[in-house]
Amino acid sequence: xxxxxxxxxxxxxxxxxxxxxxxxxxxxxxxxxxxxxxxxxxxxxxxxxxxxxxxxxxxxxxxxxxxxxxxxxxxxxxxxxxxxxxxxxxxxxxxxxxxxxxxxxxxxxxxxxxxxxxxxxxxxxxxxxxxxxxxxxxxxxxxxxxxxxxxxxxxxxxxxxxxxxxxxxxxxxxxxxxxxxxxxxxxxxxxxxxxxxxxxxxxxxxxxxxxxxxxxxxxxxxxxxxxxxxxxxxxxxxxxxxxxxxxxxxxxxxxxxxxxxxxxxxxxxxxxxxxxxxxxxxxxxxxxxxxxxxxxxxxxxxxxxxxxxxxxxxxxxxxxxxxxxx
Ligand code: CP
Numbered sequence: 001x002x003x004x005x006x007x008x009x010x011x012x013x014x015x016x017x018x019x020x021x022x023x024x025x026x027x028x029x030x031x032x033x034x035x036x037x038x039x040x041x042x043x044x045x046x047x048x049x050x051x052x053x054x055x056x057x058x059x060x061x062x063x064x065x066x067x068x069x070x071x072x073x074x075x076x077x078x079x080x081x082x083x084x085x086x087x088x089x090x091x092x093x094x095x096x097x098x099x100x101x102x103x104x105x106x107x108x109x110x111x112x113x114x115x116x117x118x119x120x121x122x123x124x125x126x127x128x129x130x131x132x133x134x135x136x137x138x139x140x141x142x143x144x145x146x147x148x149x150x151x152x153x154x155x156x157x158x159x160x161x162x163x164x165x166x167x168x169x170x171x172x173x174x175x176x177x178x179x180x181x182x183x184x185x186x187x188x189x190x191x192x193x194x195x196x197x198x199x200x201x202x203x204x205x206x207x208x209x210x211x212x213x214x215x216x217x218x219x220x221x222x223x224x225x226x227x228x229x230x231x232x233x234x235x236x237x238x239x240x241x242x243x244x245x246x247x248x249x250x251x252x253x254x255x256x257x258x259x260x261x262x263x264x265x266x267x268x269x270x271x272x273x274x275x276x277x278x279x280x281x282x283x284x285x286x287x288x289x290x291x292x293x294x295x296x297x298x299x300x301x302x303x304x305x306x307x308x309x310x311x312x313x314x315x316x317x318x319x320x321x322x323x324x325x326x
Contacts, residue, residue, distance in 0.1 A: 027313035064307030143189030170197035179238030
């Protein structure tokens, strides 16, 4: 069990303790204020170099990691993989060695292969590695920013200080995650974060998109979707991942929407205070109705905004205080 990510890699949320997660959420709270300033910059990582290596498509994660690094005054090396020597066949190992030779302190890595971030951490043990999504395995900063967003929203509603509340707002919290659980690194990281903090997590989706081992993840199967919607305090929707062939696991997209889409009719079953979340990008009209996604219960834009302070916290804790990389 990892008790802090100070000076450490962040590869997965599975082995992070409750204290380690709370430390990150609290650190992120301190960076919210920085992001509200006219000059959104602090010198915390001045002189440090962060390599941003996205071997798979991304909008939110890449932009928010690079924004986070710049707001901490780090220099950012951003590799445009599509126009890099990766396209000439250079291996992941040689690509990392090349970037490392330029003098870096940290790598933010997104890759289609599960385990790629851990592999890179072995190639460059003197560099901190932050997993920005590896295959179906983990998306730890998404899990952290989702937990941060829930705590922030519930604390605001109840007039509480989120830092002083620690993990108490998660105790007894009922979270329903809906959709392609089987292929989802977000589901794996969200379930790890929420259950470690004390929430109860149920999952729902077509049987073909549910893992056999959901109990091993700490979640249970919701026997009835509509009942589960009435039960939930938080509903996390997942994208049907066309790039991972998810469409072949459901008869048609229309049938998915009919059975598991959060339509306006189904959203009316939710408790008035229930929160609707989605990591993005959304397939509007497939897993969520567009009006529901933009409605008052949805906190999807807040999730995106919180990507910056949460990733600032992760980079800061992971890198600050390290010796020089070289
Ligand atoms: N949620 C998420 O990882 O989005 P991106 O793929 O746009 O980074």
